[in-house]
Amino acid sequence: YPYKMKYYDNISNNFPGGLFKYVYKVSLYDEYPFEHEFFLRIEKSFPFMKELTIVNAKPQKNKLYRKSMSDNKDLSIIKSPHLTDLNLIQAHDDYVEQFLVDTEMCLSNHLHLSVYYEAMKMVTENFTRNTTRINCAKLRSLHLWMACGITKHVKDYFPHTHIF
Template sequence: MRYTLLFRQIFSLLNNLKYLNFDSSAGCSSNLSFYSLHPIDVSSTLLELHVALDNFNDCIYLLDGCFHQLQTLCVRMFMIPLSDTTISNKEKIPNLRCFFLHCNTKTKAYGELIVPLLQRMSNLEKLDLYFTVVNKRMFVDGNKLKKNIINYMSRLKTISFNIRSIIDLYNQTNLPSNEDIRHIFKDFQDNQIICCVDYFLETDRTEYLIYSYPYRLKDYDQISNNFTGGIFECVRNITLFDEHSFEHEFFLRISQSFPFMKSLNVMNDKSQKNNLHSRPKKNNQDLPIIKYLHLVKLDLTDAHDDYIKQFLVD
């Protein structure tokens, strides 16, 4: 709450503010929440805002009436829950040119909240999206992205996204191929659109991932053995997850694909097929050395002991 009050106070004191970075990654340790408070002082000068918010209602709250001249909004959101909010999500936002929406928690409100908000941004020129959608039957593919969002943005020049859909394993419909996706996004010459599918039998779910490449986002979560490769120079934080074991070759691919990775979280409770003790010593010597030149944080809390040995001994 104190960070929210500080944020509000800034606009009471600075009448000609044009740029503000109040994102948690910039030193603020708490997400802001405005929904239960009185309206914020209106700023007619602010052009660019970077902010970490508690939920989707707070984003709509800021866009509807607080910052009339805002052109760039970068939002890191804690959650996007289904809500019976009374805040309107219909009026156009004509001045906004760049919008970044990042949410690490899963949401069921893609069609109810995210799509209507993006459709209001008719003059948007740059769009970055990062979120995971949970739906029993529907997945977000290139067709839905273009039909429900891109077609509403006639001035859109640049789009970057990582959108993961989680659907029931036995309720899936036909998934489009990479060739289908490339045809849908043929107007965006600077982007290659990649999709991949993972089937997790232990939890009866399918995960469908679609993302733009070159990849300009800092995070890449839930990477499995199905990872298609590539070079991701902007990524700093990654999470690995699979129901099948990660072997030495997989970690080599990861280190090569993410040369500037700083944070790595490994979630895999399966023992390695070719771990340190099962391989002959001669084979161990022949394996290429894996280097993580920029890694400063390693989380193995949800990993099998083999991966601890992989990093500390192998």
């Protein structure tokens, strides 16, 4: 019987895959890092995913390998055409980078992102990094947790985004 639930919670690295075309809300949780290949499996398993929350404080192990593959353009880009709400508040900075670097992820337009200000500042290299500009330009709204204020410099990096 097809899985008819609208949500799938606390998926870990042990997730076997499968097709869940009715699921639109997904949460990922593990005490071990999620690598790029895991996100490819999630992409294929939840083709109509609209909401994603990641809870994982562990840094990715294959980050340097991914970077070298990215330089060679052999890395598969993860596509999330229906994703409208991404919560990375409880995620290690590596996952913020995973979702914002355009050679790793192609985000949908009109995305709402929740993330810590310091994580966003680091990943975007103080809001100057070119490889994060494409996905950051797709943000409809941005909830910057623990931001002391939104400077003009930050607003210029997200020109069409509602920041709060």
